Amino acid sequence: MSKLNKKLDQLAVDSIKINACAMIEKFGSRNYGSSIAAAKLLHTLIFYHLVFNPNDLNWVNRDRLIISDQQILPAYYAALRLCSIISKSDLENYGKSENTPYFLSTSKQTLTEVGFNNNGSAFCNGIGLAIAETMLANEHEEINHKTYIICNDEDMQRGNVQEALSLAGTLKLKNLIILYSSTEISKDSFTYSVNHEKTRAKYQAMGFNYHQINDEIKSINKAIKLAKSSRKPTLIEINTVLAKGTPYENTINGFHNKITKHDISNLKDTLLFKKSDNLETYSDLLDYYKNKIDQKIASHYNNWNCSSKLEQFLSNDFMINLNDLNTRKIDGDNDLYSLIINNISTKYSNIVFCSPNMENITKIKNISNVYAFNNKSGRNIYFGERHNCIGSVANGISLHSNFRPIISTLLEYAHNSIQAIIEAKKISLNPLYIFTKNTNYENTDITNSLNLIKDIDSICPITPYGIEEVKTCFENAINTSKNLPSILIADAKKKITNKFTNFDKSKFSSGSYYVVNHPNSYTLICSGLDFNLVYEIAQNLKLSLIVVNDFCGLKNTKYNIDKSIFISTDDFSNLNIAKHNVNKFNFNKLFKAKDTLEFNKENLTKFIEEIIKKQN
Template sequence: MDTIELRSINTIRLLSADQVQSANSGHPGMPLGTAPIVYTLFKKIMRYNPADPSWKNRDRFVLSGGHGSAILYSILHLTGYDLPLADLKRFRQMDSLAPGHPEYRHTPGVETTTGPLGQGVANAVGFAIAEAHLAAEFGGAIDHYTYCICGDGDMMEGVTSEACSLAGTLKLGKLILLYDDNEISIEGSTDISFREDVGKRYEAYGWQVIDVADGNDTDAIEAAVLKAKADERPSLIVCHTVIGYGSPKAGTASVHGEPLGKDGLAATKTAFGFNPDESFAIPDDVAEHMNAREQGAARQKEWEDSLSDETKAKLEKWYSAELPTDFDDDALWSFAGKAATRNSGGVVLNRIAAKLPNLIGGSADLAPSNKSNMTGLGDFSDENRAGRNMHFGVREHAMASICNAIAIHGGLRSYCATFFVFSDYMRGAMRISALSKIPVAYILTHDSIGVGEDGPTHQPVEQLDSLRAVPNMLVFRPADSREVVAGWLTALTAGRPTCLILTRQDLPLYEKSGRDALRGGYIISDSKGETPRVILMASGSEVEQMVEAQKLLETRGIDARVVSMPCMELFAEQDEAYKESVLPKKVRARVAMEASTAQAWHKYVGLDGEIICMKGFGASAPAKLLFDKFGFTAENAVAAAARVL
């Protein structure tokens, strides 16, 4: 059989294998096996416009096994996205639009960054949540499906299980997962480590499960997708495929991640009826058959024409990254008296939520502790798609991946919350937020040994340093309620992920806190003279001890300045003159205090300074006692100041 359909599928296969061969690196196995699935989706099922990858109502496609990136580039090129063949020929090379794994913001048509297995599936769940919520808000104006191809590796990952369990609970009927069930991963047959009946597991999650016995049978794939679309549950289509199909290494683990080799590739081309001596071949009729630009433009236009002016204006507003003009007003900053920053965080969140109708988010079962609930705004559920409070369940990793997807879906802003110490459980997704500059707000409460009696399992120690080490990540640890406002404003405007690190215990309200905190570091209590003898620096709760220490030093005739540094990354981005005005280079007597490992402080205390910090894990005891025991006291800061002077 040599139909245009088969020629197109084989073109996708060989374009992918050619990319891997030309780079002499990459993964040909999955593209060879899944080409019929990809073909069916992009040719027969999905609605998209290659000329406008940002069309708001396009169907979403996620290639969760990002190692199969070559097939994504092949199909995006063939359907007419702005991805020239020249870039496919430079697969995995510097500055190519076809990098090793798909990168969001880098390649037109790539909906999300994948490669760390499981992230893509959880992202797909997030896209489906975003669609369901927007559909409730916009009626028919937003109405699309989310398709995701995943592999054995994705199915083994915990984050996938977390996300799909939630998807079943939420009855995300427009989510369709196509499982490339080739029974092979890197080390060999999946039999060596993965024997469960995945379909039964998904049935238990509340999914519809459909079997496609032959992954090359495009009619069966199409029928399965139509069946999936007709059901109100999310659907898993288990496609039985052969890794490396058509190549001499078909069905083996070695075709997973090695080029076919010159001879292997030639043999594969011959098997598919292609010229073995030709690379990157696209038959004319295939090029015409696959190009979706005309159809896509017509579909988008039809959608646009169906919108009322009112809906268009509202879409414009919701999809804008700008804050409303009246957003940053005095009421937002208004606070009085002591408060735990988690509590002020809750207050600020609710003030913001009232002004931003497109903010949704929630906690991994800790909303009462994280103060992350938006009062009166409803719970997102299978029955209430308009609800704005998400209940992620105890699933931190999926929560963060889902929030990434909600934020990049368009139309919505997202936040999520848990105890700071459990940020470790969602690190994989937080790293993607940072890499892809996704502006998720991470509300991370119970920020230090200040947690108290729950003890060291619940007391973050190294998390501040470890998140500060992530490029693009903003780590914001406010010292009082107004600094919390600054943190939230940063989260909403910085175009990057922001961690809001909040306390369980009460903190004072400082006279001088406010908008200066937006600069990341500022003088919160200044010296009497223009040049202080010693500079005391801290973030969050330890600013209190430093202000106290300043007073004690004054009684000894030592003029000190206190600098609050809620966000080192923002401070580092200020101009030199500002930084010099806060931390004059000539003042080398410096003390920093932070109830963390505090490695990041070395660059600000310098060789002559001193850091009061955690040197091990905390302990189970009342918070006040812990602060004393581990040396976070004004007296200790005074002693350190005396030493550095």
């Protein structure tokens, strides 16, 4: 770098530090130390390396950036100001302006793909973005961008982050560059007091290139250059200093204490930034950034052409139709779900299948085989036992361009994906989840997972019971105009039924409807998971039967709640949708049986007959 560059680089770093501290002081928040620590990292990455066009923030070949460390947002916003992407007014209104929210939102205006609280989910999104880039690049040679993740000591201790790192190393995501701001201080302790790992050996064993460097611009720049030409994912640990140049330098108080105007004034004495207005910057810096951005646009954007093949993929608003599906040899949910996923994945290259293992509900054959470091054309990603990251990685795949992930896992592991489902809802993504119940035994994890799923506002699990119902669920989930996740609950032990032939797609799609309707009789209610059991009881006792595939839709179906019995193998009793809520867990207590009775057709029939007799 020339002397002029060195001076302007240092001035840029100092401007970011002071602008960030001024924002934090004005807002009255704490943890200014992380923003000071990250200033050099942010300037070096954004100025020298990050490829983007501020006039086309949706450009598909832009570099992807994830700010997993939300504590550095003020410094990040100050860097965006130097890019002229946001204004001084935005900095003045930190925490109030839509361009400078206190918690990072999903906004192309901020150059980041997604933003959440510090729970590691954004980091996992970044791994998904990197996977999606390799998939797209394998089919379209004009795709060749990088994914950058900025993280901190706390991120690197999270379980979902470690799972995602392990996955990235296994898949050899060479387009992934992780910038780890290592102050060795967390909010509550020094890192060495809770983590004695040999990080270099650990991440090299995972399959990463690992660089540990000081926080000088020259060192950061060199490490990123090496990472960009690597054939492995790269983790760069940058030894930064928390709250450098302030009274709480390199202490835990750098997280918890507020910075004062006096502290900022003293900090300025050690820096090149001398403006009286701490939210101002230098015109030379704005020109410096503009010229560099223009150079990157000229070399990366202006010479880039989008092929018609890529345009078709990006604009493909596909609608699936399963009318041609041959289901004559279908026996159970396993076979049916496998057949459907194989069918649509053959037709649509947008489908990406995410699963913990090969023994789930689906037997994938046609989804271009397994995605691996030596088979980037595969669209079937096996996560192994990495249950904590699967949902957030899938969200990242969905965020990238026009991929549609289908996530399939066991119902007992669904609780691991709840946060990812909530986040998908917040940022208007529509992944399809298939949670499979594969046991007939009582399982606390299954009950807890069901309750957690039911508690997600505006999203209801769907429990289809027959071939046409399952097909309709897939069509509704993939073809929906609603940007919400869809959840199907399947049963690996269930035999597919075609007993009810008067299928009405529109009624089914409304959420619930009568399968059998006997006026003035008692009404049995069940989900699709228990249809085979309850349908026979309703037929034998000449009772009405409402099948609920979406509990949110039950309000659209009229019935007498005082003459209703909800029957469920699992515990849905907290829904309060019937006068009598009977499930495998409370059946013997309600029946007041002396001996433990099996939850089966014969015993349920006797129980229902007693209820009706007492009521009459």
